Amino acid sequence: MADPKTLKNETEIDAGLVRQLADILNDTSLTEIEVERGELRIRVAREIVAAPVMQYAAAPQAAPVAAAAPAAAAPASMPSDPATIVAKSGEEVKSPMVGTAYLQASPEAPPFIKVGDAVKKGQTLLIVEAMKTMNPIQSPRDGVVAEVLVGDAQPVEYGEALVLLEA
Template identity: 40%
Template sequence: MEINDIIKLMEAVSENGLTRFTLEEGNLKLSIRKEKEVVTLSSGPVVERQVQAGEFVQTVQAAPAVTAAAAGAVEDISSDKIVASPLVGTFYNAASPDSDPFVKVGDPVKKGQVLGIIEAMKLMNEIECEYDGVVEAILAGNEDVVEYGQPLFRIR
């Protein structure tokens, strides 16, 4: 693969709004990822900026308080009724930006009820509840990128 082919792929990823792209061809493995740069001010809000394709990004370690909060959220999963992500993609809690969320904390749910949507490769995949019960916690935010097996909902 020539450098011009790689540049064309980077431009295509950027133009199509993709955040990740992986290509495996023979013994070549190419992975392109577009990240958000997050800047935390000590007394202010979190500021995000989209990083353009080909732009160098220096990774900064998160503040210990943020790391502890994220670790606490994972350890806080006490229920054995967890609905996990079946694939990698972008999680949406509603059918459209202007509609109500599928479920909220405290809502009763039935097996087979739609809890959210994961968009992967421009396909919308409904996430159905695997249990009857009540939504105890929603572990992913709207438009968060989720990984395979990541806990999304806790049902009691």
């Protein structure tokens, strides 16, 4: 069998080249690469299987969560110290998805909110990035920011309290 690299017929597939292209895909974030030599054209692509994305509406979800906040939040996000539990009164704005929380639109931009800020219903409190998509988290009601419970660029879980609002 002849060495694939020394074949004279340009329409023959160069297995070494295909392997090199596949290695490039594995080493980078590329999903497809194509090379053309004369009449020979080789395209190597990998299939990306996306996990099903569940979308949640921030405002409609906030009302039912607010009614159940004291009972539902206790095991997941509240510490066991009773003094701390009492200090955290108000409505928790929770993350509707798993992702990364950002407190400002860009590194040089001011934060969306600070403790003590008055916010209006629908105002953006922060952003949760999920699968390269920026999702604004909006205030479910008018109120005052009592506490920002996450840090900038911090990973967050579904249902994790992000911001504490007071009346």
